[in-house]
Amino acid sequence: MTEAVPSRATLAHRLDDLPFTRRHLRLLTGSGLGWALDAMDVGLISFILAALAQHWDITKTESGWIASVGFIGMALGASLGGLLADRFGRRQVFAITLLVYGLATGASALAGGVAILLVLRFFVGLGLGAELPVASTYVSEFAPARIRGRLIVILEAFWAVGWTAAALIGYFVIPASADGWRWAFALGAVPALYALIVRWGLPESPRWLASRGKFAEAERIVAKFEADAGVVASPAPRSGPTRVIAASAAARLSTLWSTEFRVRTLCIWLVWFCVNFAYYGAFIWIPSILVDAGYDLVRSFGFTLIITLAQLPGYAVAAWLIEVWGRRATLSVFLVGSAVSAILFGTASGEAAIIASGMALSFFNLGAWGALYAVTPEIYPTSLRGTGSGWAAGVGRIASIVAPLLVPSLLVAGGAPLLFVVFAAFFVVAALAAWGLVDRRGQALDDR
Numbered sequence: 001m002t003e004a005v006p007s008r009a010t011l012a013h014r015l016d017d018l019p020f021t022r023r024h025l026r027l028l029t030g031s032g033l034g035w036a037l038d039a040m041d042v043g044l045i046s047f048i049l050a051a052l053a054q055h056w057d058i059t060k061t062e063s064g065w066i067a068s069v070g071f072i073g074m075a076l077g078a079s080l081g082g083l084l085a086d087r088f089g090r091r092q093v094f095a096i097t098l099l100v101y102g103l104a105t106g107a108s109a110l111a112g113g114v115a116i117l118l119v120l121r122f123f124v125g126l127g128l129g130a131e132l133p134v135a136s137t138y139v140s141e142f143a144p145a146r147i148r149g150r151l152i153v154i155l156e157a158f159w160a161v162g163w164t165a166a167a168l169i170g171y172f173v174i175p176a177s178a179d180g181w182r183w184a185f186a187l188g189a190v191p192a193l194y195a196l197i198v199r200w201g202l203p204e205s206p207r208w209l210a211s212r213g214k215f216a217e218a219e220r221i222v223a224k225f226e227a228d229a230g231v232v233a234s235p236a237p238r239s240g241p242t243r244v245i246a247a248s249a250a251a252r253l254s255t256l257w258s259t260e261f262r263v264r265t266l267c268i269w270l271v272w273f274c275v276n277f278a279y280y281g282a283f284i285w286i287p288s289i290l291v292d293a294g295y296d297l298v299r300s301f302g303f304t305l306i307i308t309l310a311q312l313p314g315y316a317v318a319a320w321l322i323e324v325w326g327r328r329a330t331l332s333v334f335l336v337g338s339a340v341s342a343i344l345f346g347t348a349s350g351e352a353a354i355i356a357s358g359m360a361l362s363f364f365n366l367g368a369w370g371a372l373y374a375v376t377p378e379i380y381p382t383s384l385r386g387t388g389s390g391w392a393a394g395v396g397r398i399a400s401i402v403a404p405l406l407v408p409s410l411l412v413a414g415g416a417p418l419l420f421v422v423f424a425a426f427f428v429v430a431a432l433a434a435w436g437l438v439d440r441r442g443q444a445l446d447d448r
Helices: 008-017 022-055 060-088 090-108 114-142 145-172 180-187 190-201 206-211 215-229 249-255 262-283 286-292 297-309 311-321 327-346 351-378 382-436
Strands: none
Touching: 008 145, 008 206, 008 215, 022 060, 022 090, 022 114, 022 145, 022 180, 022 190, 022 215, 022 286, 022 297, 060 090, 060 114, 060 249, 060 382, 090 114, 090 180, 090 190, 114 145, 114 206, 114 351, 114 382, 145 180, 145 297, 145 311, 145 351, 206 215, 206 382, 249 382, 262 327, 262 351, 262 382, 286 297, 286 382, 297 311, 297 351, 311 327, 311 351, 327 351, 327 382, 351 382
16 A cells, blocks of 8 residues: 655645744754854954055945945845745755855955955855745745744844844954954854755755655655654645646746736835845944944944844744734835934934944844745745745845945935935835735745
8 A cells, every 4th residue: 555645735734734843943053143144244244444544544435335245145045045045945955055065154354355255245145045935945845834924024134133142243353453344254254054954954945845746755844843743744735726837947936027926026026125225224324424424433333233132022922913914014014114213313413323224224224124024925936936936136236236326426426315315215115115015914835
């Protein structure tokens, strides 16, 4: 008697109905630590730029390129990472991307000039850009339907942990000596070691395995989660669509703009572009803007550390609201809050006003990021999820390339008030575009 082979619908149904288990926690923590290390690397460059302006006497244009070249790598990495994740699996690509950017970050500590630093920052961005959309796709495919959005926001909250670590390194390590920035880069090499843990310690996505016809392996993984929860598998699959999305890279890219997906693709690309422009334009430059305002390096880094701490409650509130209000409403409200906070920060004068408005900007902006990462993988089916998420992130990275380069010109034209009004306008556009997305709060993922 042959053993019955589970269907994709049955496996998906069983994953969606599971309670939150220790295996979910291990997977969330493992992915989240990788996410935090990514954030630490991105955050470090904002502090390092301010230090290099003093130690290497680099211009604002050179600073802008050092920031932007990493985002050029991120744009390419995000686009390729999603395609590779749909072809070769989530876990494999996740581990490789950590290895690439971890090694490049460590090598940056040895850079002797701007040219070699630019090359290394490109490779850092290549790995980093591919990792983020792959990680959110990976976790979303394991998460039970009723708490999927909340878990993705918690995953994104690890970004605040990493950025806070960067702020601590920026405050204590970078100003300590002329080579403090080199030690900061050396600490960023930790992901190279962590990649080995990810590769061998976490399971592949059962949804992806099933989409590739590897039902036996997918069944073993789902069964382990069920055993951990003490539940018995339900044999009855849910009814749902069975049409399979085309599997080649070219076909997947074309399908993003098919009649079914074109509106959500246009809107998610617009949201990603606007949020990236405003976030990276602001947060990469905040330490340098504070230095230009007359605060010394240590004091400006201290302000940035305090502002960064407001990210955590932003994520916490978004994680709660996303399962109460839904994805679109939560994302839109936090984006509007980001717009108001940006205007207040750009016009703030005095330490108290700078810190308060900066904390508000951190709170709303990072809460919006949490909601954005939650909704992005949900709007596409399994066979298209990595590609759709990766290309949305890739388009967003185009904005993160442009924004740091435009900041110096905007500062010359109208100072911080003009700069942050522009950021506020981008947040408003993103808030409007959010209403063109599909909201799957509490619903099963599309497993075509």
